[in-house]
Amino acid sequence: MPAYHILKIKAITPSSIGASSFVLILESTHSTNLSFPIVIGNQEAQSISIILEGISIKRPLMHDLFINVFSLIDVSLDFVEITRFNDGVFFAELNLLNDDKHIVVDARPSDAIALAIRLNKEIRIPTSLFDSICINSSEISESGSISDVDIVISKSDLEMELKKALADENYEVAASLRDKIEQLNAKK
Structure with a gap:
């Protein structure tokens, strides 16, 4: 088994969570039937x-x-790595080379992927x-949307979307977001 999977972008779709977010679906090149979603912002989705x-x-x-800037300071990108997932948040690293220095x-x-x-x-x-x-991947429809799978999103993102839904008086969305926050709180 390899130490890591190499990923490719399978799809970018609007998120049902909020108008300013998108779902980036990443798929393994080793196992094309396996993938996972990351919620990203509008600018990063546009850039990708x-x-x-x-x-x-x-x-x-x-x-x-x-x-x-990388080219001006003689730095090159070797690869990017999604390193961990904590409390609904993904983390990544840029692995850069400058001369022989790593x-x-x-x-x-989302930024690391946009660069890669x-x-x-x-x-x-x-x-x-x-x-x-x-x-x-059978849980993801051909349009790229996720069916019956909870999208990975942080509690703070949900709370932000809840405040926006309440300010917009969109109470159906607000109730759904409140329920998702309560589910996250119950898991802790």
Whole structure:
């Protein structure tokens, strides 16, 4: 069994949790029937989608700027790794090279992935972590939406969406979010 899985992007879809979030579905290249979702922000989803869809832009986005800075300071991206999952939050690292020096930088997975796909670098996840969070792709419909699977999202994100739903007087959404928060609290 490999120490890590190499991931590819299977889909990006709007999240049912809120208008400002999207679900990024990552799939193992070792086991294409296994994948997992990460909730990401609107800007990161746009940045990733631009590359996936081959859209050219006139001005650099933040991830393009990072790449330009990397080249100016003679740093290259070796690979990115999703390293852990704690309390509903994924963590990642950029693995950089400068001459013969290996540098590891903490990053949000969405930002790390946006950089990796721009530079055609590997997106990795330790096998032990992947095995603990992956779902069978049969649970994900062809449109990329997740059916009967709870999307991994942090309690703070849910609370933020709840406040927004209440401010917008969207009480059905607010009740659903309240229930999800209560479910998370019950698991602790």
